[in-house]
Structures are given as C-alpha cells and as structure tokens.
Amino acid sequence: KQEVTQIPAALSVPEGENLVLNCSFTDSAIYNLQWFRQDPGKGLTSLLLIQSSQREQTSGRLNASLDKSSGRSTLYIAASQPGDSATYLCAVRHGSGNTGKLIFGQGTTLQVKP
Amino acid sequence: KAGVTQTPRYLIKTRGQQVTLSCSPISGHRSVSWYQQTPGQGLQFLFEYFSETQRNKGNFPGRFSGRQFSNSRSEMNVSTLELGDSALYLCASSLVGQRNTEAFFGQGTRLTVV
Numbered sequence: 001k002q003e004v005t006q007i008p009a010a011l012s013v014p015e016g017e018n019l020v021l022n023c024s025f026t027d028s029a030i031y032n033l034q035w036f037r038q039d040p041g042k043g044l045t046s047l048l049l050i051q052s053s054q055r056e057q058t059s060g061r062l063n064a065s066l067d068k069s070s071g072r073s074t075l076y077i078a079a080s081q082p083g084d085s086a087t088y089l090c091a092v093r094h095g096s097g098n099t100g101k102l103i104f105g106q107g108t109t110l111q112v113k114p
Numbered sequence: 115k116a117g118v119t120q121t122p123r124y125l126i127k128t129r130g131q132q133v134t135l136s137c138s139p140i141s142g143h144r145s146v147s148w149y150q151q152t153p154g155q156g157l158q159f160l161f162e163y164f165s166e167t168q169r170n171k172g173n174f175p176g177r178f179s180g181r182q183f184s185n186s187r188s189e190m191n192v193s194t195l196e197l198g199d200s201a202l203y204l205c206a207s208s209l210v211g212q213r214n215t216e217a218f219f220g221q222g223t224r225l226t227v228v
Contacts, residue, residue, distance in 0.1 A: 034217060043120075043204055044219040089157070093215060100145035100208045101170045102217055104157040 002027045004092055006105035013080055014113050021075040021108045023090035028068050034102070035064050035075050036089045044089065048075070080112045116141065118207050120220035127227050132193040135223045139186050139207030145169075146188040147217070148180060151202040160203075163188050164210065195227045 003026045013019055023033070032051045036044040048057045048064040050073065056065040063076040073090060087109045091102040119138040127133050139146050147170075148160040159172040163182035180190040186207075192199055202224050206217040 032215060036219070041202070041222075041224065043118075043221040044206075046216060046218060049216045091157075091217070093217075098210055099170055100147040100162040100164070100206065100210050100217065101159050102147070102149075102206070103159070104149075106156045 002030075002092060002094055002103045004090060004103050004105040006088075006090060006108050008108060009106065010109045010111075012111040012113065015080060015082060017080050017112075018076070018078050019080055019110070021077070021088050021090075021110070023073040023075070023105055025071045025073075025092050025103075027094070028071055029095060030068065030092045031095055032093050033064075033066055033073050034091050034093070035062075035073075036091065038087045038089060038107070040087075047088075077110075080110075082112050082114050085110055085112050118205060118218050118220035120203075120205055120223050122223060123221065125223060125225045127195050127225065129195055129197060129227055131195050132191060133195060133225060134189055134191045135203055135205075135225075137188045137190075137205035137207075137220060139188070139205075140218055143207035143209055143218075144186050145208045145210040146182060146186065147206045147208070148188070148190050149204045149206070150174075151204060151222075152200075157204070160190065192225075197227050200225060200227045 035047040050066045061078040087107045089107045091104045145164045147162040162170040182188045202222045204222045206219045
C-alpha cells in the first residue's frame, strides 16, 4: 500500500531564505508526482508535475526533484516571500498512469515572515 | 480555458439529510476524481469516474456515491449525513492516459453538518 509522508509538518522562515520541503513515498512504482499549493480554505493549485522518468522540474523560483529509487522528492523554493505562505502538498499517481487517483501526503505548512 | 468548477461553494446541512455536490471538469477531461479533506485525515480519495463509469473507489461507506454524465460533469451524493462528514470536498479532473497526466482541482465545496 502506497504511503506518502511529508516532513516537516510546519516550517517558519524569514523572508528571503531558500528552503526545501521533503516528500517520501513507500512504493517506487509511481507514474508521476505532483506538488500542490493550498491556501486556507481553498482548492489546490498545481505547482509542478514530475514524470517518473524525470529527475527534476523547474518553474520560476521553484524546483522539484525526484529520486524514484529512494522514494523521495524535494521542493526547493528560492528567495522565499511572504506570499509563499501556504500549505504545500505532494501527491503520487500510481502504476501505469491510467488512473486519476492520487495519494497525498499530509502537507507542510509554510510561514514566511516579512 | 476554464478551470474546474465546483458548486455550491458552501453548504450547511442537518444530520440525517442528504446532499449533492457538483463538479464540472476542464473541457476535454474525461476523468473526475473526488477527495475529502479534513484536518485530522488530510486528503482522502473517494472515487474516480471515467467515461461515466466508476473506475476506482476509496475506503468510504456506501453512503458516499457518485455519478458522471455524458458531458463528463460529475456529482457526488452523501446520504444520511453525519457530523463527521463535515469537510472540504474537492474534485479534480485529468487527461488520464496521456503522457503528462496532470490533475487540476476545483475550489472545493465546504460542507458543514450540524
């Protein structure tokens, strides 16, 4: 059974700091991994999608890496800003990819202080 | 293009009642998945519909059901509501079977059972 874990559960950093969020999964037979952002009471916004054959993806100040063999992904946020404060979730899509089912971690709540 | 639309945004129901939530996916997306989000359990997969057929189901009681129409719009129904059903219900649409199968979420429906 696939399990996804995110560490830390919460993180508080001063503005401008670079930071890394961690995501681990127990079954390496994933199709892809997706990072999301969620603001309080809102839906999920997709940040980055990494296919199982890829090592990393970049979008602006965000960089996500994937090491499928060790069951790990990281989300790197450069030069953090107060607007980055939110909960960050990782999710894996299993197997052949012919499914819409995602398995989520519990999330990391990030606070960036001005 | 238009995103995933969920209606209504907020609902207050009484224990024992039933409720129907609606989700309109991104145009061309045939997979719609539903998730329940609570502070204690995080994001839990309810079920997935693809081409009007339920393809995957999570570990929820039979009170939770859904359906999908020929235009890919989906509804989920919860009967005999319990206090513990209070949650944010999110739906996601995907182009499954494609190489870059990215999930896009709606803003959610906040259900409060009193």
